Amino acid sequence: MKQLLRFFLKRSTWSIPYAIFLVGFVVLPLILIFLYAFQDAEGNFTLANFSKFISSPEAANTFVYSIGIAIVTTVLCILLGYPAAYILSNSELCRSKVMVVLFILPMWINILVRTLATVALFDFLRLPLGEGALIFGMVYNFLPFMIYPIYNVMQKMDHSYIEAAQDLGANPMTVFRKVVVPLSMPGVMSGVMMVFMPTISTFAISELLTMNNIKLFGTTIQENINNGMWNYGAALSLIMLVIIFATELFSDGDGDRASNEGGII
Amino acid sequence: MKDSNFIIELSHISKSFGDKQVLDDVSLFVKKGEFVTILGPSGCGKTTLLRILAGFGTADEGEIRIDGKDITSVPPHERPVNTVFQRYALFPHLNVYDNIAFGLKLKKVKDDEIELRVRKALKMVGMTDYEWRDVNSLSGGQQQRVAIARAIVNRPQVLLLDEPLAALDLKMRKDMQMELKDMHKTLGITFVYVTHDQEEALTLSDTIVVMSEGKVQQIGTPTDIYNEPANSFVADFIGESNILNGTMVEDRVVSFMGREWECVDEGFGENAPVDVVIRPEDIYIMAKTDSGMLEGTVQSCIFKGVHYEMTVTTPDGYEIMIQDYNAFEVGQQVSMIIKPSDIHVMHKERTCNTFEATMIDSTHVEFLSTQFVCNEQAGITGGEKVEVEVNFDRIELMDNKEDGMLVGDVRFILYKGDHYHLTVRTFDGDNIYVDTHDVWDDRDIVGVKIMPDDIRIKRV
Incomplete structure (x- = not known):
């Protein structure tokens, strides 16, 4: 009885449910994706799924196109989000927290609802759905994920760095270029990860905002799996995972700082 | 220029x-x-x-x-x-x-x-x-x-x-x-x-x-x-010092700690109230002799590395700090000598509290944004501007701020040998100077009380 009690009071005991959950819903599926990707429908080892991807122009094109859309979205998010974060974090320009909340507010609403509303808005304004609408929708949906980490880093930035730069002879423009921008890079890296990765794999937004005319990589995976092509779908997922993992490694140079100071992740 | x-x-x-x-x-x-x-x-x-x-x-x-x-x-x-x-x-x-x-x-x-x-x-x-x-x-x-x-x-x-x-x-x-x-x-x-x-x-x-x-x-x-x-303030802030109330009897003679001392300062006028500063290392201490200028009993003796720091009380109840290379036992009777050039005399910035005030009626006066009861003032009408003086030692400080007529916090504490001289800052930013024997800490919130008898009203 006493031993049982001690078992339940140990802190490590409390982690068991989480461990079970993680194994069941994260590790196991990943292993399954990996196994399925290297098997044919009968369960024999094969590399056919990958050669199919490389040889079929359609899937490869979708893949390249998706990455292109993700890059465009991310760049637009930086261009729009960086000034916004700068203004929000500057107490002289923005005195109340209301602005911050207003920027973050869209995140409280379900992404599908927001996207459906965007479709309705485009219909109402008689704007065509398609590539433009897709990028608009993506930027609209992911912009808060770019603003928030940058805002966080900028807000915590020690004001004495700015004063030190002024003191050494930097005018306001130079202070921004040589101190504020480099010091806020960890926030930008966090923002890039939070925008770039989900935009590669998104499919609901593209389906709704292009009337299913433009296929993104996420859509391709979803279609294959829906049509019972489990092995091919798994291979495509694996390729996408590798790409995402690579971006993470690529940004790891600043990644140490990004994870320390970068706000929400 | x-x-x-x-x-x-x-x-x-x-x-x-x-x-x-x-x-x-x-x-x-x-x-x-x-x-x-x-x-x-x-x-x-x-x-x-x-x-x-x-x-x-x-x-x-x-x-x-x-x-x-x-x-x-x-x-x-x-x-x-x-x-x-x-x-x-x-x-x-x-x-x-x-x-x-x-x-x-x-x-x-x-x-x-x-x-x-x-x-x-x-x-x-x-x-x-x-x-x-x-x-x-x-x-x-x-x-x-x-x-x-x-x-x-x-x-x-x-x-x-x-x-x-x-x-x-x-x-x-x-x-x-x-x-x-x-x-x-x-x-x-x-x-x-x-x-x-x-x-x-x-x-x-x-x-x-x-x-x-x-x-x-x-x-x-x-x-x-x-x-x-x-x-x-400067004397207290720079180094250790004994700061005492004194009176400049005449040029080169100052009276403090119950006796007259020869000093080197001039031009203060006769019988002018002054602050006297003596650095603890400038007081010569020795076993009791007849040639000392002042006598006292050692209260404490602490080793400070290079020197000993001692507190000595005089028969009149003054407590002074002395630094010397020789240690004297607690309880020992000692004599002290201070050289004229080591006695530093400073003008007192003020000898009592002075406030601008307005009479409400013949028995009430308002100053420090507070109404006080005062003794009946003949011939002064309500609304007249007057000056109020209160002696440092006639201001009472209370632990419980509700007991006071107004509230302030202790800002600056100066030990003057036998009492503390405090600066109490009211919430409106006015300073009240208080002499007290009670020990208060910096930033203590206190209630301030002034009795009618202690309020002196002067026409401007």
């Missing part, structure tokens, strides 16, 4: 943050090549003054000139000064070399000259071979050295230092003090140094500016400030 040899001229600088006045008509003139220290307790406005000099804050009133040029409204990046910040403020995204070269690169100095000057600056602060180190990997002392190098490499006319050694440990601080002094000699540029550490100020400076409550209390050489403090 074009032909003056002052490099910095601060005239009548005032600054308020909201209701709080941080600088009150501060004027300061600094000679070229001088090492000036602005010394004061935290919150005295010294950092604000330095920031105004650097350009990070603007003065509400007053004028700043550097080298004869009016720079009152010149932005910080165009001022011929450089600052060493309290917490270094080294750019974390740049290495040591790029931190130091930052200012030179902005001035478009040629690359090979930058390299030469950076190396020279690094050598000066004893950090040769650290060029390519990440600043985050340096210790506090090393970061401070880089911060100093980053400032001096620009060859400013004036170097501002904002408590640069405050974050270092004692040993390191002592070493850096010496190095700063050497650096000042070698570079020949003007240093303006801000600190709350009086010992540091005495060690480093050519001139010390003592500040309190936004006002300059005294400007002088370290010796002057130490030996001839201008008022009881």
Whole structure:
């Protein structure tokens, strides 16, 4: 009885449910994706799924196109989000927290609802759905994920760095270029990860905002799996995972700082 | 004042943050090549003054000139000064070399000259071979050295230092003090140094500016400030001291601790109330003899490394602090001698509290935004402006602030041998001066009570 009690009071005991959950819903599926990707429908080892991807122009094109859309979205998010974060974090320009909340507010609403509303808005304004609408929708949906980490880093930035730069002879423009921008890079890296990765794999937004005319990589995976092509779908997922993992490694140079100071992740 | 040899001229600088006045008509003139220290307790406005000099804050009133040029409204990046910040403020995204070269690169100095000057600056602060180190990997002392190098490499006319050694440990601080002094000699540029550490100020400076409550209390050489403090605040803040109430009987004769003493001060007038300051190391203590000037009993004796610090009580109940190389046992009867030149006499800033007041009716008077009952005043009508005087020792302080007529907090405590002299600040920012035998702590919130008999009303 006493031993049982001690078992339940140990802190490590409390982690068991989480461990079970993680194994069941994260590790196991990943292993399954990996196994399925290297098997044919009968369960024999094969590399056919990958050669199919490389040889079929359609899937490869979708893949390249998706990455292109993700890059465009991310760049637009930086261009729009960086000034916004700068203004929000500057107490002289923005005195109340209301602005911050207003920027973050869209995140409280379900992404599908927001996207459906965007479709309705485009219909109402008689704007065509398609590539433009897709990028608009993506930027609209992911912009808060770019603003928030940058805002966080900028807000915590020690004001004495700015004063030190002024003191050494930097005018306001130079202070921004040589101190504020480099010091806020960890926030930008966090923002890039939070925008770039989900935009590669998104499919609901593209389906709704292009009337299913433009296929993104996420859509391709979803279609294959829906049509019972489990092995091919798994291979495509694996390729996408590798790409995402690579971006993470690529940004790891600043990644140490990004994870320390970068706000929400 | 074009032909003056002052490099910095601060005239009548005032600054308020909201209701709080941080600088009150501060004027300061600094000679070229001088090492000036602005010394004061935290919150005295010294950092604000330095920031105004650097350009990070603007003065509400007053004028700043550097080298004869009016720079009152010149932005910080165009001022011929450089600052060493309290917490270094080294750019974390740049290495040591790029931190130091930052200012030179902005001035478009040629690359090979930058390299030469950076190396020279690094050598000066004893950090040769650290060029390519990440600043985050340096210790506090090393970061401070880089911060100093980053400032001096620009060859400013004036170097501002904002408590640069405050974050270092004692040993390191002592070493850096010496190095700063050497650096000042070698570079020949003007240093303006801000600190709350009086010992540091005495060690480093050519001139010390003592500040309190936004006002300059005294400007002088370290010796002057130490030996001839201008008022009881300076005497208390710089070094240890015994501060006592006294009366200047006539020129060269002052009376305190129940007897008359020969001194060297003149010109106070006859029977003028004064503050007397005696440094603890200036009192000669010996076993009881007939030739002593004062007798007493040792109350405590603490070894302080170089000397012993003793408290001695006199038969009249005064408690004085004495530092001597010889120890005397607790309870021992001792005699003391004080040389005339070691008795420092200062004007009293005030001998009682004076408030501007308004009569409400013949038995009520309003001052300090509070209504007080007073004795019946014949012939004074309601609404008339009057002056109220209250003696220091007639003001009662209460633990429980509800018991008082108004509330304030204790700001400055001065031990005067047999009682404490407190400054109590009301929430409206007025000062009430109180003599008390009770022990209060700094920032204690107290209730203040004044009885009708103790309120003296004077027509203006």
